[in-house]
Amino acid sequence: MSIANLDKPSGAVTVLVTRRVKVGHEAAFEQASSDMTAAASAFPGYLGGQLVHPDEEGSGDEPHLYHVVFAFDNAEHLQGWQQSPTRSLGLAAIAPHIEGQTVRQVSGLGHWFAAPVGPKQNPPPRWKVAVVTWLGICPTVFVLFLLLGPLLAPWPLLPRVMLLTALVVLAMTWLVAPQLTQLLKPWLYPATRSTT
Template sequence: MAEATLDKPAGAVTVLVTRRVKAGHEAAFERTSGDMTAAASAFPGYLGGQLIRPEAEEGSDDPALYHVVFAFDSAEHLQGWQQSPTRSLGLAAIAPHIESQTVRQVSGLGYWFAAPVGPKQNPPPRWKVAVVTWLGIFPTVYVLFLTVAPFLADWPLLPRVMLLTALVVLLMTWLVAPQLTRWLKPWLYPAVRQVS
């Protein structure tokens, strides 16, 4: 297993696990993976998770490659999950169904702007990341204020802000930011011109 992590990330931490599933083991893998996600959801700080099947991944031509994305609200809570006997049991249950696994951990906005797979590319400059982040957060917050906020009018301020910001993070991480970075990929990652 190859693993890449960032040392002591501050704030929320997102983990991307890529597993190559053995042929004929897809259903068993999905079941055990779902069991592991359900177990993780009971741990403190768990923010959410999702299994991404090969057919759901745009441009994927590898029917054996599955991805799991999940997040915890802090490195400490993630570490609590990673060092738990529950996780060890889950990994043991998954092991017979996979050929290989890689784990990538990022914090904050890094996952939203991970460089595309392929030739080595430099990350976009911070000002571009800021522009795209604002382009995602502004309409997301606006829509939530129009749709969800009216139902929370009687809530105290702190729980209201906590729920709305949690929804913004979830929507940005799994819906808005991936779509924006796909649309704006040529601007974020301009092709390097070859000099002959």
């Protein structure tokens, strides 16, 4: 899957990259991936990244599948990284250690608030975006804590946070935010009055 629709910067962008690592190449891949993350961190707008290892206990499904999650503050800065010679060198260093196709997925808050199709409209002010985002995240987190809190209580803190935030992002991206932005569209994009 290629990364697309990055020509309109609109807030923080998160990228999930999935790669299948060749057996016996794990250490070399992890080092090359770490080097690439370090290189990306020097680029404008880089917010952070993490290499997610396969389950050490092994579920039996995808034992050699690695994920890299990283974020930039906007799509323009992400595009700058993606088009850089530094990234090309990093990909070349990783290539000998992987097999199959690399899968990339991009998500971000910005596309939730894309202007409706029709006459040109300005995007909503940031304070409105913040209010709508909070209105979605607060109840989503509350419900997830109610449903999963007892089950996840024995887990260490970091895995709990990672799972809950991943579920919040999924719920917000495909369920909560689209419904909220549709419901609050008149408030987010008030009709402009004619001055003629």
